[in-house]
Amino acid sequence: MLRIINRQLDAERELKRIGDRTFSGEIEPQEKAVKEIVTTVKNKGDEALLDYTAKFDRQVLEVVNLRVSGSELDAAYQQISQDLLHAIQLACQKIEAFHRQRVPRSWVQFNEDDIVLGKRYTPVDRAGLYVPGGRASYPSTVLMNAIPAKVAKVPRIVMVTPPGEEGKINPAVLVAAQEAGIEEIYRVGGAQAIAALAYGTDTIPKVDVITGPGNIYVTLAKKMVYGTVGIDSLAGPSEVLVIADETANPTHVAVDLLAQAEHDPMAAAILITTDEKLAYQVQKEVTRMLEGHPRKTLTEKAIANYGLAVVVESLEVAAYLSNLFAPEHLELEVSDPWGLIEKIRHAGAIFLGHSTPEAVGDYLAGPNHTLPTSGAARYASALGVETFMKHSSLIQYSDTALKQMSSTIQILAQAEGLPSHGDSVRLRTE
Amino acid sequence: MLRIINRQLDAERELKRIGDRTFSGEIEPQEKAVKEIVTTVKNKGDEALLDYTAKFDRQVLEVVNLRVSGSELDAAYQQISQDLLHAIQLACQKIEAFHRQRVPRSWVQFNEDDIVLGKRYTPVDRAGLYVPGGRASYPSTVLMNAIPAKVAKVPRIVMVTPPGEEGKINPAVLVAAQEAGIEEIYRVGGAQAIAALAYGTDTIPKVDVITGPGNIYVTLAKKMVYGTVGIDSLAGPSEVLVIADETANPTHVAVDLLAQAEHDPMAAAILITTDEKLAYQVQKEVTRMLEGHPRKTLTEKAIANYGLAVVVESLEVAAYLSNLFAPEHLELEVSDPWGLIEKIRHAGAIFLGHSTPEAVGDYLAGPNHTLPTSGAARYASALGVETFMKHSSLIQYSDTALKQMSSTIQILAQAEGLPSHGDSVRLRTE
Structure with missing residues (x-):
């Protein structure tokens, strides 16, 4: 059963536990x-x-x-x-x-x-x-x-x-x-x-x-x-975090949580909502949909261990908790997703509004589905074309430019105790 | 003394040895x-x-x-x-x-x-x-x-x-x-x-x-x-590779090699030139400048162990060898550096022409001096603003768009055996 939490401190502790699940064991x-x-x-x-x-x-x-x-x-x-x-x-x-x-x-x-x-x-x-x-x-x-x-x-x-x-x-x-x-x-x-x-x-x-x-x-x-x-990155198990307000459809939220949980018994599926009623409806829907789910055993395991619904007092708190977790996938199932996005600091991919289930991005929307997991969205991004490219800096100085900079470079080289650095400029400009 | 090598196969072997110096020991x-x-x-x-x-x-x-x-x-x-x-x-x-x-x-x-x-x-x-x-x-x-x-x-x-x-x-x-x-x-x-x-x-x-x-x-x-x-990266000891033709000034090339060698006894300083006479002149200048060098001991050690001059028959071969090594710093001390650049595939930073010693880039030209070493230029780039940034993909589908893509997503979800993925779209569009 999807657990429901009401207290922010409990939520922070649970989100940390779920975020750390990848490498928490002895490896x-x-x-x-x-x-x-x-x-x-x-x-x-x-x-x-x-x-x-x-x-x-x-x-x-x-x-x-x-x-x-x-x-x-x-x-x-x-x-x-x-x-x-x-x-x-x-x-x-x-x-x-x-x-x-x-x-x-x-x-x-x-x-x-x-x-x-x-x-x-x-x-x-x-x-x-x-x-x-x-x-x-x-x-x-x-x-x-x-x-x-x-x-x-x-x-x-x-x-x-x-x-x-x-x-x-x-x-x-x-x-x-x-x-x-x-x-x-x-x-x-x-x-x-x-x-x-x-x-x-x-x-x-x-x-x-x-x-x-x-x-x-x-x-x-x-x-x-x-x-x-x-x-590219060190991929951990997949995760979704859904921020939902009272405009969200509980069936849709539930199926999105299951779509994440069905990947892997280590997958995480988290709902943060301002609407307590929604949390209970989603909980009920998750239980209902798990019955007869073709991947019931592993999906149920993921929901039991790394599933969570958190009830919060405002979307600000929801965004705060989401930023702590830095989810791979973030769904904004709220009436004004573009208004909420400014408060989001870390997420691999953001799915906006009620008609954008994560599956759209998994398959064909276009953006890459290889995304940072386990909190890596704090510093990393989706796989992309740049993963397969690199650049060389290009620098060309003219005689005049080198003369112009000569004394500055020699002062810095001297301060660093690197005499040939200074000489490489001095010998060219004297 | 700076060693001089004439045979391409020897050069390839030596460049590999120098390139592997960082992690060759037992760590x-x-x-x-x-x-x-x-x-x-x-x-x-x-x-x-x-x-x-x-x-x-x-x-x-x-x-x-x-x-x-x-x-x-x-x-x-x-x-x-x-x-x-x-x-x-x-x-x-x-x-x-x-x-x-x-x-x-x-x-x-x-x-x-x-x-x-x-x-x-x-x-x-x-x-x-x-x-x-x-x-x-x-x-x-x-x-x-x-x-x-x-x-x-x-x-x-x-x-x-x-x-x-x-x-x-x-x-x-x-x-x-x-x-x-x-x-x-x-x-x-x-x-x-x-x-x-x-x-x-x-x-x-x-x-x-x-x-x-x-x-x-x-x-x-x-x-x-x-x-x-x-x-950012796993930094190894610093290295320069200079490609020079007969238009290069041997004193300038020599001081640039020393400017790299003076960093660290593990630093590498390599010259590849089409002009055999230049190679011998640079060798002589390096020896001369090492006398009385304030950091003589370590600089001499670097030159002896990881210094090298290679004489090649063409700039094409020079570029080929340089690409094998994938240097952190590459100086093109040739008459037409922009003509040669097309043949360069891997280098952290490229210094073009006779008035651009590496020290310019070390201190103030502008591009970052934190560059990939030990062959990492094959896949990595300079430190940059993007090292401290990351992005979130943004995806918003409308009702109409989701309906349009519904069957395709369901076919893919079915092929991957992920029923809730398909359901997350089906339940929204039916």
Whole structure:
């Protein structure tokens, strides 16, 4: 049952507990396991990948089967419905259109004394996308990772995903990859896949950036190889926070909470409302909808452990609590969502008004669904085209400009005790 | 002596060795030490800070002395020359002017069927700047970290830096902080300072983002707390790569190599040139200038271990080798630097032409001097205003728009086995 809380202090404590759920347990055993996997793959390459795939995925592969073949890619189109293909294509279009907005562009600026300053943006050479297997093997994950990389014009994009039964990969995932323009796909998952992308093996190329969600092993492996490669973020379980006033429809709020909870027993679904009656109606609806829910067991678990309804006296307090939690997804189910937005400081994505359930953003509104979790919205943003780009600062001084700045630079160099810094200017301008 | 290499394969091998120098050694003992420090600070707060400061910095402080007082801040102005003050002020102005260019701005876009999409940019609530002590206690480091945070409008910015003799902090560092608008400064360094910023203590506030360079302990601590807070990057020792043709002045190239080497015995200084004669002239000049260099011992060590001149047959090969190395600083000391730039794929900052020594960018050209090292330029960029900002995606659908997309979303939700996702749309549109 969805718990209801009325006191702000209790709410703050509960929100903190839920926010800390990801890394609250003891993770040293996993860290140790991941370290061993990463080191072994770094040293033994493909051989280690096959060993770990046999051990963890219980699939016995040979090196030649690591890469998904052209005929498997073709066959995937026969294994999904036309309706699904068209849905994937429409999502693809809409996600691409959004990501093409405000792509970083190189610029230079000409200043007095012929000083030229600027930034030059370029894509990374190679990107590696991780797509989870099993319960979370989603075509939408593929689109949300692949399309920004494509828009960034990354020359080589590879995808890794663990093999399922008989080494198979979800055909919808294979179709989504191809629709997004990716055909280099390897059948490997877990920490071993992350290590392969970070260090390269005979079969799998070393990449510059690794993105995509995964379980705790994948996440710890990403953290471990960060610095050798770039990563998008350390993804934790998903979460939604709904701020609702008396204009919200309790059935809609309830189904949105369940849409989050059904992802994962660790998912969090939180309602903050100024309307106590609404809280009880939502509680009732959640209970009703859980009956006969196809994913009842895990969804119920998420609601019981990380579900919460908080009744507050004003939308200001609701915004305050939401900012404390810094949710991945924030729904503003209130009469004036644009009026409330000014009070929101931290949220991965904000869904405004009564006709914008989070599912719209999960699939096809356009903005990326890879968002900061576990409070990371305090400092991080959605995955985007810039995840796959970087810039070089550009600086050109003329003779005149250097002379102009010469004494200032020498004073600073002297203060820092770096004589050659000063000399590099002095020798050019004396 | 600066080594000269003529064969491309040797050059590739040497560049790889130099690029890998940061983490090539065994760092497990340091990792273990850092883990203990971070955990202890997390659990014991200020008490642990004082203990570690006594142990590592050999300074016995009390809690009330952790924060640098107003009178110390005032006094710092009396301890530096007017010339240095004016140099800091000019650098401040020029760095701020550059960082005010292209600050991320919120935007929304109105689409058909009353769909509103956009991104809302906000600063982080709190930023923590780390400024090293000892050999690398530089006012320029303060400016390059503080100014982007100020331009981002971060409401609370705190600085930490280890105490020197008698608990003192470099007055130029204190003045630079104040000129950049920072007055909350704590006398603590090392991994313990990073832990304090990540978890908070009674005295030091928990922040959202930690930036700034440091030694291996600081860097490992930043990696460890990444996920709890955001970080700028994992900084390694500094490096310059100079591409020069026959138009370059050997004395200028030599002094630029030394200006990098004088930072740190681990610093790397690399010349790639199409002109063999230049290589030998630079070698001779480096040797000559090292005589009587005030930081001879460490500079010589850097040149011996991580200095290199490579003679190549063309600027294309030079660019190829440079891209392999992905240098933090790249100088193009060639007749047509803008012609060469198209071939450069990875570099933190590019200094164009004969009158742009790296020192210009280190101090006051404007672009940030906090740049990706150790090959991270393959995927990362300079510190910037965006390091202290994040965005929330904005999505608003109208009734009509949701109806329009209803069946597509339901098809995708069904394919992913997430019934409540589909229901959240179906229940709103049926």
